Amino acid sequence: MELVFLGTGAGVPAKSRNVTSIALKLLAERNEIWLFDVGEATQHQILRTNIRPRKITKIFITHLHGDHLYGLPGLVASRSFQGGDTPLTIYGPVGVKDFLETALRVSDTHLSYPLHFVELTRGGKIFDDATFTVNAATLDHRIQSFGYRVTEKPHPGELLVDALRAAQVPSGPLYGQLKAGHDVTLADGRLIHAADYVAAPQPGRIVTILGDTRKTPNAVKLAMDADVLVHESTFGAHEAKLAKRYYHSTSQTAAETARQAHVGLLLLTHISARYLGPAAHQLEVEARSVFPHTKLVHDLETVDIPFKKGVVMSHVSQ
Structure with a gap:
């Protein structure tokens, strides 16, 4: 299980950060890749990784702001052009179906695979099978925004x-x-x-990925005891009033959520373009003062999520 950060910026693309998209690679677990948000030029970022669009089987959209959504029509079309023939399911707020179907209709794009939609009006369990469960909950943003909790089912114990x-x-x-x-x-x-003669089952891993939000109890619930929490960090602590006004989080409030939820690792993303170089690093410093197990992620960075033995950071091969 790995997270690949295809875009870590907020609002508009920047030279060092594309807008939001995250790939959850489940190749060993189920030979699939799940995407969380598809900001503009996500498919360009994918070209810089070893991700194959035909392996993408589910896309979870947190909310319908453009920096989380504008790359969806292009990616869906390219998946078809590149030989994808397996069904693709898209989860997200009401409106995501209309947005994508309109784009495909106006551009006269025909897909080679079935497209399914699960539009969400409230939280709850939205997916469940033999290997994974996904729960969603509403967050506190200017428009409806969701967070997702991906829970891996326990693995059978090893034979002694x-x-x-x-x-x-x-x-x-x-x-x-x-x-x-x-x-x-x-x-x-x-x-x-x-x-x-059979060891105890190996507990599954938990990954929580939040959309844009101010601090909210639902974020803590989604993240409780997660191995990894991916949380937006649009602003620094000194701009807390601005963050509240625009329904976003600071690095410090993200860290407070991580601490309250007892997560294993906090990953900060959705960084405003105003934070470059040392200013971006300061977001990590602020968060670590509240929750030490924090990492500010960058475009094309990958996170391996092992079984309860720590998280190893590395860079995706270029």
Whole structure:
């Protein structure tokens, strides 16, 4: 499981930051990629990574402001041109379906795959299968804005092969039965209990990605005990009044949410173009004074999310 930041800017593109888009790579888990927001030129950013648009199966739009949405028609069309033939589901506020279908109709764009929409009017569970659950909740922005909590289901515990060998349990089909949780009776009459030879399930990982928002209790609920929280940090602490006026967060309020939710790592994104160089670094410094496990992310940076053993930062190969 990896996060790839395709755009980390706010409002308009800048030289060092494109507008918002985040890819959640689930290639090992389900051979899929999920996108969160598709700002202008997202598909150009994808060209600088190893992401293949045909692998994108779900797109979650947080809200309908242009810096989170304008790249959607182009990406959807390119996915078709590049051989994508599997269904694509788009989640987002009411209006995202009208926006995209209008763009495709006016441009006479025909897709080679089915397009499905799940328009949200309120929070709750919006996706659930054998491997993942996704919950949404409304945030506090000028227009309706959602945050998403992606929860991986627990992984089955490993079979304790060394212990089985020590107990002289013959390998083969019996191991498979034990791994599946079935008790087995050996040829010598011994009853082998699966629970004694299968480790505890490995808890799944939790990733919370928020749309634009002022500080709100729903953000804390979505982020509670998450391994990673991706939070907007449009303004610095000295511009708290401006942030409140425009329904955004400061780096400090993002850190307060992370601290209250007991997250593993806070990733700051959606940075205003006014913060360059040392000024951008200061956002990270401010947040770390409240929540030390904070990282200001940059375009094309990737975050690996391992199982409860820390998070490793690296750069995407160019």
